[in-house]
Amino acid sequence: MHVIVVGAGIIGLSTAWKLRRRGVSVTVVDPNPAMGASHAAAGMLAPAAEVVWGQSPLYPLMRASADLYPDFAADLAAASGHDLGYSRAETFVCAGDRADLASLRELVDLQRSSGFDVSLIAGSRARDLEPSLAPGVCGAVTIPGDHSIDPRRVTAALLAVLRDDTVRARVNTLINAAGRTVGVELEDGTRLTADQVIVAAGSSCNDISGVPRLPLRQVWGEVIRLRVPEALTPLLTRTIRGLVNARPVYIVPRPDGELVLGATSREDGRSGTNAGGVHQLLRDAERLVPAILDCDITDITTRARPGSPDDVPIIGRIDPGCVVSTGFFRHGILLAPLGSDLTADLATGGDTAWAPSGSLAAVGPERFGSQNLPSNAPATQHTVLIQQPAGSHP
Amino acid sequence: MHVIVVGAGIIGLSTAWKLRRRGVSVTVVDPNPAMGASHAAAGMLAPAAEVVWGQSPLYPLMRASADLYPDFAADLAAASGHDLGYSRAETFVCAGDRADLASLRELVDLQRSSGFDVSLIAGSRARDLEPSLAPGVCGAVTIPGDHSIDPRRVTAALLAVLRDDTVRARVNTLINAAGRTVGVELEDGTRLTADQVIVAAGSSCNDISGVPRLPLRQVWGEVIRLRVPEALTPLLTRTIRGLVNARPVYIVPRPDGELVLGATSREDGRSGTNAGGVHQLLRDAERLVPAILDCDITDITTRARPGSPDDVPIIGRIDPGCVVSTGFFRHGILLAPLGSDLTADLATGGDTAWAPSGSLAAVGPERFGSQNLPSNAPATQHTVLIQQPAGSHP
Structure with missing residues (x-):
């Protein structure tokens, strides 16, 4: 065949x-x-954090695929001899302010009712565990089961x-x-x-x-890759997602020191790298992790997600x-x-x-x-x- | 020889x-x-706008070289057959807020005492002439003699x-x-x-x-190049410089539709593209020309200026x-x-x-x-x- x-x-x-x-x-x-x-793509393997209202048909697919990942990654690493940048560190979803925290509380209820293992911790506790988080972060959802891999x-x-x-x-x-x-x-x-x-x-x-x-619809998005300066390494040890004024943002740290900051969502049909999108990502990421602005930008990639x-x-x-x-x-x-x-x-x-x-x-x-x-x-x-x-x- | x-x-x-x-x-x-x-380099040919306190030995050099530019550009265009992106449109130096306007007033006095032809106009008048300027721009210095060319x-x-x-x-x-x-x-x-x-x-x-x-000292800077979307062309017809919370920023429009947004100044010895620098440029430029965020980023270049x-x-x-x-x-x-x-x-x-x-x-x-x-x-x-x-x- x-x-x-x-x-x-x-x-x-x-x-x-x-x-x-x-x-x-x-x-x-x-x-x-x-x-x-x-x-x-940033490569978040995040069945829990991707839970959003109105997408319940997706949950069983995401959960089933997440369960397959350890074997998939191990088999591919063995077959290719490549390091895949696979990280099983947990994920934090941080609230940029009290209003974002209210949204996170509701999301936690939905995630729990969908059977995911999540906890809500105080901002001070989150900073104990991840010291680069901003003083303004007022709460975080911890998700032990949401991991990451380097899609490239x-x-x-x-x-x-x-x-x-x-x-x-x-x-x-x-x-x-x-x-x-x-x-x-x-x-x-x-x-x-x-x-x-x-x-x-x-x-x-x-x-x-x-x-x-x-x-199909093309959902365009900007994703920024950065390098943490030597003096600040490691800046993060977990994937930091968050809501900042209700806008989602994430920073994925790679084992090799790269950070991936994303992502915008546009259905305007424009394939160029939108200046407003880059500005929004940097501004929102700074709210969660101020030292992101001390990092070097190495790559900005704009692509269309295939939406149904x-x-x-x-x-x-x-x-x-x-x-x-x-x-x-x-x-x-x-x-x-x-x-x-x-x-x-x-x-x-x-x-x-x-x-x-x-x-x-x-x-x-x-x-x-x-x-x-x-x-x-x-x-x-x-x-x-x-x-x-x-x-x-x- | x-x-x-x-x-x-x-x-x-x-x-x-x-x-x-x-x-x-x-x-x-x-x-x-x-x-x-x-x-x-953005290629501003700006002897007047580059006048700053404490650099009086520079003024006669800048003025003399600006006087040579029309012949220099014409000779080079003729010798090479290339279009040099030479523009003799005037320059505006805009105040982001009232404090910046106070600084501009003092600078205008210095520029005038150095013999440059400059005028201060109200923000409303500046917007009449350059409609993409932000409502917050509260005054502008017009400099007929400050032009631009495309260094590339x-x-x-x-x-x-x-x-x-x-x-x-x-x-x-x-x-x-x-x-x-x-x-x-x-x-x-x-x-x-x-x-x-x-x-x-x-x-x-x-x-x-x-x-x-x-x-020599290396004065690193980030410069962003953008493309104006068709629907907004031409976004600007003059070089827009400005002070935003006392930080200088400029946007140079090219005859071919490119915008050049700059520039940061760092003496930190870091040759990478600083995320904070990119963020600062986009944020400050938005204060003067909000539609800059609707443009596409085509290029970010980081280089060291040779300072004495x-x-x-x-x-x-x-x-x-x-x-x-x-x-x-x-x-x-x-x-x-x-x-x-x-x-x-x-x-x-x-x-x-x-x-x-x-x-x-x-x-x-x-x-x-x-x-x-x-x-x-x-x-x-x-x-x-x-x-x-x-x-x-x-």
């Missing part, structure tokens, strides 16, 4: 890897592997494992024969055939001709030869182990090892009925990174 | 160009041409004109024979000889062995075969026409066409006497730029 995976983000790559481990031959096709939303390291490891199975090219269209997808045509006209095609191209799925119009109408992924068969796997919104890194299993199961026709409510109904594209929402226009993507010339003096 | 110019910033390049136009053969040596402070275009034009005379290499040391510099030795051991060597390596001059220790103890350039002969030309601090772009003339005059032994107080005394390195201030350590340099991949969907 041969499977083509369109899209080398974390979903496409982890699905291809799972398939190969099952003995399936795979080809991953992407013009810029691992440079989409996975390149921006994960995709680099997956690309290393799949290096002989990856083609740098753009897929223009699915090739259909008698109602069944039988392959893909690349931008240069090359045709690749396969027993199954998996479309895992994030928010760009609708740019591929032959894919039924999916109700209900923020639940879209995984399902669209014809006898084609499966789609997208719509992972802000949860692609967390949901990769589960999403790749479900997608691989579908593509190979096997029983699903796990599915919400015993079926794929919660994630299937058929839940949107005959909806044909207009797709977003293709957009360019932006990365701000630090160029470090060899030196400047002649 | 053959002259080696060490350093391909705007001073080294314009000096080399002047020499070549006088019939002198030149070789410019730099490992990363035009990627030092000139790459960060200027150095690109100079490099184009000098393309056959530029060597991408690092100079390790001056070669001295019997008390006279006779050439330079490159990092790879190559030796180049010349009748004269001009050291114009900005804040890195002290990294070159054989150059007497100059009292009195903020006046250091131009002078250090031995019969060597001239130094550095210490242009925050005025390198404005002072390039004059500084390159003075430096070329010195190197060729001719009379100086112009010099403050009829001599080079004001800029000569001998004014620092036997001072041997410790030099800054070599440091890497940082540019943040927007990578725009060809696209992301497979």
Whole structure:
């Protein structure tokens, strides 16, 4: 059996890897592997902190995928020999002021009623444990089960494992024969055939001709990467999330000293790095961790998250030869182990090892009925990174 | 006659160009041409707005160089065929609040007493002329004579004109024979000889062995480049400088739609892009022009300005075969026409066409006497730029 995976983000790559481990031959096709939303993602593995009102269909998926993560990470680290920046340190969700604390109290009730292990501690106690927190932080939710991983390291490891199975090219269209997808045509006209095609191209799925119009929306976001100066290392030992004047913000410390500060959410269709977004992130992060302003910015990345109408992924068969796997919104890194299993199961026709409510109904594209929402226009993507010339003096 | 110019910033390049136009053969040596402070500079040609207390030796230099600019720019545009982004629009210096206005009033008195043509107008009048100014701007100084040019275009034009005379290499040391510099030795051991060597390596001059220790200090600064969204174009038609809570900030609009927002000043020896600096620039600029936050960040560049103890350039002969030309601090772009003339005059032994107080005394390195201030350590340099991949969907 041969499977083509369109899209080398974390979903496409982890699905291809799972398939190969099952003995399936795979080809991953992407013009810029691992440079989409996975390149921006902070990599919080946070089923509890991601609990928000009105998204209860997501909770069992997030919890199930979080349970799969230790094995997923261990297997990938072993297969690739790469360090994935996996951290099992706990997460704090901090309140920027008393109003934010009131919101956190309500969220804690929801998280607890959903079965998550969370506690509310005083600001002074939070500062005892994490001394870089600002004096203004007036309370924090501690979440022992919310961890993190470095998505750039994960995709680099997956690309290393799949290096002989990856083609740098753009897929223009699915090739259909008698109602069944039988392959893909690349931008240069090359045709690749396969027993199954998996479309895992994030928010760009609708740019591929032959894919039924999916109700995807592009939720743009800025993410800033920083380096902590030697004198302040380690600035943080936990992921610090927070609400600041009701705006969510997070700072993820990596084992290698990097901080990831995010993230804005914009549905304005603008692919550039918004100055207001960068300003908001720095301003809100300073409220929680003032010393963030003493760090060096190394990278600002702006990407589109692939959102679905209900923020639940879209995984399902669209014809006898084609499966789609997208719509992972802000949860692609967390949901990769589960999403790749479900997608691989579908593509190979096997029983699903796990599915919400015993079926794929919660994630299937058929839940949107005959909806044909207009797709977003293709957009360019932006990365701000630090160029470090060899030196400047002649 | 053959002259080696060490350093391909705007001073080294314009000096080399002047020499070549006088019939002198030149070789410019730099490992990363035009990627030092000139790459960060906003390019304000602002003799009046740069007037600050205690720098009166600078005023005649700035004024004389500003007078040379129209011919300098016209000659270079003609020689290279390049558009230099030269704008003769006036400059506003805006007050962020009443306290800043009090400071501006005092500065206006100083500028007027120094002979500059400046006027103070009300905030409402400033907004009539420049509608993007914030409601909080409570007054502005108008300076018809302060213009701007795009330093990246200027150095690109100079490099184009000098393309056959530029060597991408690092100079390790001056070669001295019997008390006279006779050439330079490159990092790879190559030796180049010349009748004269001009050291114009900005804040890195002290990294070159054989150059007497100059009292240079590295004044680091962040500069942000932005693009105005189509719907808001043109956001500004003048250079907007200002004081915001006593902090200087500027926004230079380019003819091509780019905005340049700057600049921080740090002498902390840190070459990275400081998060606090970026935050400060965005926050202060928003106070003057709120819509700056609706623009896209395309580039953040951090470089060291070559400061001297009195903020006046250091131009002078250090031995019969060597001239130094550095210490242009925050005025390198404005002072390039004059500084390159003075430096070329010195190197060729001719009379100086112009010099403050009829001599080079004001800029000569001998004014620092036997001072041997410790030099800054070599440091890497940082540019943040927007990578725009060809696209992301497979």
